[in-house]
Amino acid sequence: MATNRTFTMIKPDAVENGHIGAILEKITAAGFKIVAMKYTQLSKRDAEAFYAIHKERPFFGELVEFMTRGPIVAAILEKDNAVEDFRTLIGATNPDEAAEGTIRKLYAASIGENAVHGSDSDENAAIEGAFHFSGREVF
Ligand code: RTP
Ligand code: MG
Numbered sequence: 819m820a821t822n823r824t825f826t827m828i829k830p831d832a833v834e835n836g837h838i839g840a841i842l843e844k845i846t847a848a849g850f851k852i853v854a855m856k857y858t859q860l861s862k863r864d865a866e867a868f869y870a871i872h873k874e875r876p877f878f879g880e881l882v883e884f885m886t887r888g889p890i891v892a893a894i895l896e897k898d899n900a901v902e903d904f905r906t907l908i909g910a911t912n913p914d915e916a917a918e919g920t921i922r923k924l925y926a927a928s929i930g931e932n933a934v935h936g937s938d939s940d941e942n943a944a945i946e947g948a949f950h951f952s953g954r955e956v957f
Contacts, residue, residue, distance in 0.1 A: 823853065824900040825937045825946040826908075830888035832933040837925045838891055841934065844921055845895065848907050854894040854947070854956040860886050868949060880930055892950045901943055904936045 828841050846852070860868065865882040872878050897903060909920025913932055916923040926933040937943035947956070 821940040821943075822898055822900050823894055823896050823947065824850075824904045824943045825935075825950070826893050826895060826904065827935040828891040828893075829931070829933055829935060830884060830886075830890060831927060831931040832925050833889055833891065835925070837933065841921055841925060842891075844907065844924075845893075845904075848897075848903070850895040850897045850900065850904065850907075852893055853896045854892075854951045856892050856950065856955070857889055858892060858950075859889045862886055868946070877930060884931060894947045894951060894956060901937055901940055905938070908934045908936045 826845070828838055832838070832841060842852075862882060865885040866873070869878065869881055869885070872881060875881075895904060907921060909916030909922040911922075911932060912929040913922045913926035914929075916926070921934050922932050937946050
């Protein structure tokens with residue numbers, strides 16, 4: 819995957835609350851092109867693997883429980899400086915600390931249930947995109 823891509827998930831809380839359309843609108847209005855997208859649900863095994871880096875953290879069990887409780891939207895997004903610009907668009911992990919107008923400020927309820935995921939590096943964007951999509955699902 820090229821380094822002008824990032825990976826996102828619209829998390830179960832935002833899906834449950836009916837925010838898929840509004841979040842996709844914010845993403846495309848900010849200049850991101852959707853190059854892959856699916857509506858899916860993570861198994862416990864998927865979530866444990868996806869978030870393996872956090873497995874020693876106290877919130878790991880809660881995180882896996884949350885991320886598997888309902889469907890998500892997974893997508894690969896393309897834009898210059900995608901990883902950094904997307905992290906700016908979604909805002910801080912804790913919505914109380916997120917800047918006005920960011921997706922987490924608008925749609926997240928708590929640090930745990932925070933509406934969206936954004937890759938934190940080009941390397942992880944490639945790993946996370948490949949976790950969810952095969953080559954022929956990326957356009
Ligand atoms: P993400 O990976 O989902 O884009 O979020 P992030 O980089 O802003 O935050 P990260 O540190 O990678 O944490 C991953 C996800 O774990 C949950 N979390 N819960 N209860 C807590 O203190 C806590 N801290 C993190 C959140 O869902 C966070 O997005
Ligand atoms: Mg992260």
